[in-house]
Amino acid sequence: MHSESTSRCSSTELPRPEAPLRSSTIPLHSAMRKVNHLLTGVAMLVIALFCQVHQASAEGSGVWGVTDNRQVNLFVPTTAVSNSVPGGGNTGYVTRGFMMLASNTGSASTPYNPAHRMYVWVKANETVFYGFRTSSGSSSVTFNWYYDNSSTGFYPTATSAPNRVLADNQTITQGNGGATGRPSNAAAATNGPNQVTNSGYTAYSFKNTTGADRAYWVEIGSNNLEFNYWDVTVASGSSGNYTRQNGRLYCKYWSVVNDLPTSLGTANATSSPSSFGFYIPIDNTLTPAQDFYVKYANFGGSNSGYAIFFANLDGPNSNLTFEQNRRSMNGSSSNAHFPLFLRNPDASVWPSPPLPIATFEAVFSRRPGSSPAAGQASFKVEIDNPSIVDILIDLNGNGFYDGKDVIISNEYGAAGTYYINWDGRDNTGADVPAGTAIHFVSSLLFYPVHFPIYDMEQSLGISIKHVRPLRSGTEPIDDKLYWDDSDIARNNINGTLSPRSVPVNVTGVLGPDHKWWANGDNGFSQNNTINTWTGAYNDEIVRELLFNYTSDVDLAVTKSVSAATPSVGQTVTFTIEATNIPLPENAGNPITATGVIVTDEIPDGYTVENVSVSKGSWNAATDTWLIGTLDENEVVTMTVTAKVNATGPYLNTAIVQGNENDDNQDNNKDDAVVVTPPTAEDDQDLRNAPGTNVTLNIISNDKLSGGSVPAAAAVKVDLDPSESGVQNSRIVTGEGVWTYAPATGEVTFAPESGFTGNPTPIVYTLTEIATSLSDQATITITYLNVPDSYNVLAPIARPVIDQVIPLNGTSGNPPLMSGIDEEDGTYFGNTGTDAHPQGVIITSLPTNGDLYYDGSLVTLNEVTTARLFTDPALFSVKMTGIGYSNTSFEYAYVDADGLTDPTPATYKLTWEGALPVTLVSFDAVVEEGQVLLSWKTSEEINASHFDVERSTNAKNWNKIKETAAAGDSRALNTYTAFDEAPLSGKSYYRLKTVDRDNTFAYSRAVSINLAGLLVSIYPNPASSTLHIKGLEANAVSRVSLTNTSGVTVATFDRIPEKGIELGRFPGGMYLVKIVAKDGSQTVRKILINK
Structure with a gap:
């Protein structure tokens, strides 16, 4: 509890005027102001300040109403070094935070802060669609979407592998007009992805295939960017049948920018739109389940330049006193606590609790021992939350604590029934006269929620509304605003007349307020954090009574309900009867009760359909039946018909009060309550590893009567309703055993050994022990299925030797590998209709020819080690060898979950006729002025002959x-x-292999350059020294001397300057081979004589 609230709860009654008072002015709320003109004497204000602290279409620029003439752009801070500080300066991450920046951003002095991330909450199997368009910066921007493999919380913090997992990666080109992932204009971003809305823009997307509800976040590969038109939309369903899920995008530290103001107190063409604002869910930490109070803060018409928006429990600071923390401060603050949403947070993820309830009864009586007679009062207070209760007795009816007023305060740390006593005197000690009108105004005011804003130059007024929970049939409530700007200079800064609101407002005003002006990058908010706060919840109930302690009556009320155990959605009827029971002491002098009212606050567990009364009138705004006078023995009736809602509370209490003293309070109150059956929701745990035990909590999504999540001890679960008694286990022959753990609420399915497939869903009965009422639901468990790879049989035209055939299904090529997976859908290559496979493995190499992947030979080691090939479209077969008319190999898909097809498929190519010739080599060399052409074959089938062809340009050939x-x-x-x-110069030669049926195939081409090797070798015959002329020494790469046995007896890497010494070689015939650096060759025969 904050220090200020603690100080306001220190005593049950204020001291007399000579003692210091807690506050000089305490304003009554709006309902009190409406009745001030009726007050003639005393007004009493009952304030219940609950002590619990609650913590924590397209969805993007269109929600804010961004158009060409109304701006509020996302701003991604810069990472550049400024004044020797990385990320420094006015636009750097030191001041502006890390929204959308990469996780490796930051420095030792300002490390990366994951709390600044822009998150999107995605349930299992939902799809995220997104598009962004820059108004400045890079021509293309890379968007990386991640999730944290170790967390399913709202704010995952992983910054690197293995926990930070990349879910999607796209580079979006930027420019005018629309493109995939880039809305063309404001209307396109507002309409959203056309995959969902059939209008708008074409979005990039990714699907949550992790099997768990979780948060994703975006990191971009750029910085110092503005996005003016953008959208992040979550949708359930599938293509052609998507349903948008709003309220999923959130960030704790929004960085935005629009142009500076140009005119004092006036919006311009670049001011923020009227709808610019944020929704804030505030977690109720005093309840075990996550439940939230939701606020909406609006900053329409503002101009900021660069600005930061966030919300918290404390204010700009969190390490000072309560009063200092909440003050606006010089410089920036990063005290972000609550998430800020563009839309009302999805209530299925961020639900709201029932409204807190407080009831007040006043009993007046004569004060014992008083002379002359004087009165006193006992206030009975019932609260369902820890509360601070203030009772203001406003004697002059001005709405503030002053003069002779009395204020009584108590703090209660738990729900319960409490009594507060007043001695009937004002603060001077004088008795308050009988017959004085008394008004009760009960107010439920929770602790503050702060909205600091850094560096927003001009505010035309801030408004904050309470969005939910609300009483049935009511609209969002305008909240009072509070601020304390006492630490910010308030002179007429640079002639801006800034600010416009009072320096300190701690009594509260309705928005729009908290205004400051500027006409440029100036004003008192320049580079400062200005804070505004409000109460987390505020509600008011007005009661009016006369302080009458001289007459006695006995008022009584009874209440009944037509159905004690209705189902949700059923209509029930409440009957309330009020009467004035005669008192013995009034015999012969019957007293008519006056000012009789019955308060009947219908709780949120019902939706009221109709109210009818036999006397008086019903005021729905104050939940009050205004009866007026009630004679002795007179009975009046009110009936209320209402529909039972899914969540409570369902306790409905009627209280009767009047102006006269009523000592018997036992019959002034009566309750009626319905008990709804518990709600058992269907449970599922999908995509589990085959053959494993699966455990899931089946009661965490169920509801007890009243809507709360059951504790395990509060319910019984019967896994087999067809059997008598409560069955905590269930055997399904051929599948496995289901077991329920009563201590935890968890069910485990253990499959039988060898069982494959999915178990048959079972129905269980949930019984609430307190009410003995039941409901049923279904448990579904599925296992991941292994993929099935399809056999491929592809007839092709007869290939030629060394022909490479791509297996990609394009341009007449054999088809892609394909298959199917129950979770991923149908596979074609590396794509799946629902999720993409990881790739394929090769389980056997081709029976003939060679298999290549992306140009590289697939080896036996890659088969043995089960190498994963991610893109089957990159496979090809090279036809080597001859004598065969088909080739085949085996492959198996690996699905998105990493499971491999245990029964590989066969990919087979067939054709008519075998390949005729296996050509081993084909060479051409110059020999004695001629060109010697030689070739070798290792296998010939049905071969006819070989044609040698020549060309000067490798295009036109002659036999x-x-x-x-x-x-x-x-x-x-x-x-x-x-x-x-x-021919002189360079010539090309190739070999044409012709079959007996006149089919043929060509070899590779070889070349000879006669002009490049005009070489003279002498003498020939030679005996001692051999000389080579006609070549530059640096033009030769190798010279060799080979005898008739094929043995190279000498090699040189250049032509020896003094010739080749032959003395060490026996006489005989030798070949001299000269290889030039351009690849050309010369071979000459020489004779060595001895």
């Missing part, structure tokens, strides 16, 4: 020789042919 083939052979065959009249 120059024909050589008969061996025909059918599996031996190594060597062939030669001479070009006796070669």
